[in-house]
Amino acid sequence: QSVLTQSPSVSGTPGQRVAISCSGSSSNIGSTYVYWYQQLPGTAPKLLIQMNDRRPSGVPDRFSGSKSGTSASLAISGLRSDDEADYYCAAWDDSLSASVFGGGTHLTVL
Amino acid sequence: QVQLVQSGAEVKKPGASVKVSCKASGDIFTTYEINWVRQAPGQGLEWMGWMNADSGNTGYAQKFQGRVTMTRTTSITTAYMDLSSLESDDTAVYFCTAGRANSGWAYWGQGTLVSVSS
Numbered sequence: 001q002s003v004l005t006q007s008p009s010v011s012g013t014p015g016q017r018v019a020i021s022c023s024g025s026s027s028n029i030g031s032t033y034v035y036w037y038q039q040l041p042g043t044a045p046k047l048l049i050q051m052n053d054r055r056p057s058g059v060p061d062r063f064s065g066s067k068s069g070t071s072a073s074l075a076i077s078g079l080r081s082d083d084e085a086d087y088y089c090a091a092w093d094d095s096l097s098a099s100v101f102g103g104g105t106h107l108t109v110l
Numbered sequence: 111q112v113q114l115v116q117s118g119a120e121v122k123k124p125g126a127s128v129k130v131s132c133k134a135s136g137d138i139f140t141t142y143e144i145n146w147v148r149q150a151p152g153q154g155l156e157w158m159g160w161m162n163a164d165s166g167n168t169g170y171a172q173k174f175q176g177r178v179t180m181t182r183t184t185s186i187t188t189a190y191m192d193l194s195s196l197e198s199d200d201t202a203v204y205f206c207t208a209g210r211a212n213s214g215w216a217y218w219g220q221g222t223l224v225s226v227s228s
Contacts, residue, residue, distance in 0.1 A: 002154065035214040037155070044205055044218035045147075045155065056216055088155050090214075098171050099145065099157040 003028060004089050004102035011108040017077040020105045022089030024070050028100055032092040034072040036065055039086045039104075048087075049074060076107070084109045112137040112208050114219035121225045127194040130222045132206030139187035140164035145215055146180065146191045148202040156202075161189060163208075196226045 005023040012018040024030065036049035047056055049065035052072065064075045072091075076083055089102040117131040132144065146158040159170035161180040168180045179192040189206055204222045207215035 033212060033214075037215075039155075044221055045207075045215075046218070047209075047214045047216045050214035050216075051212055056214070086154075090155075090157075096172065097169060099160070101155045101157060104154040 002103040003093060003096070003100035004091065006087075006089060006102035006105045008103070009106045009108065011110055012076075012079045013110050014079055014081060016079045017075060018079060018107065020074045020076075020087050020089075020107070022072045022074070022102050024072075024091060024100075026070060027095035028070075028091040028093040029067065029072055030070040031094055034065065034067050035090045036063075036072075036074045037088045037090065039088065041085070045088065079109055081109045083107060112139075112142065112217045114206055114208060114217055116204075116206060116219040116222045119223040119225070121227070122196050124197055124226060124228055126196050126226075127192060128196060128224050129190055129192045130204050130206075130224070132189040132191070132219050134163075134187045134189070134208065139182075140184055142208040142210060142217075144180070144182070144189040145207045145209070146178075147205045147207060147215075149205070149221075150199065150202040153202075158191070158204075163189065193224075196224075198226050198228075200224065201226045 033051045037045040039045040052067040053065040062078045086104045088104045093100045113136045115133045145160045161168045182189045206219040208217040209215040
């Protein structure tokens with residue numbers, strides 16, 4: 001059972017916009033930064049969003065992050081077939097003194 | 111930018127220990143925090159702990175307290191993760207990852223598969 005809660009799967013068609021949600025609590029998302037990682041099959045995760053809503057250099061602006069209260073969201077617009085991957089949210093948890101992940105959301109591009 | 115190269119796959123028996131290395135290059139090693147994350151087959155990501163590459167200070171997930179040790183050798187810009195008392199459910203790919211405070215983990219090693227089987 002993950003500390004951060006994500007839907008197991010989401011799907012969309014090419015060109016569409018999808019959103020992936022991440023729910024936490026006051027000890028993690030509610031009080032610290034949220035990060036998003038993309039993991040393509042068989043590869044290491046890649047940092048997509050840092051500090052709630054900032055894109056590292058090289059990440060397309062089709063990817064955007066937001067946070068409100070104890071929830072966060074990753075939006076992907078202009079969906080492409082190579083966006084098909086697992087997406088994880090992560091945050092520091094003050095109560096646990098630990099970094100925590102969501103269980104991951106698998107994005108299928110139909 | 112920093113590149114991280116991890117040691118090769120390991121096969122261990124239950125009760126044994128494993129030490130995975132993570133060699134950094136391309137940037138100043140001691141300006142980073144090194145975190146270790148593992149992924150069991152078909153499962154999600156699990157954070158194990160962090161280490162300040164400069165001071166050597168560490169913090170471990172409660173689940174691994176007493177069983178994991180994270181160290182580094184700054185002269186060869188290499189971080190290590192030592193996991194003892196291995197069990198079959200420690201079978202996973204272990205990743206090292208580097209980042210600076212609040213910036214997230216921008217740099218990842220290629221992963222090291224540790225298989226635990228009798």
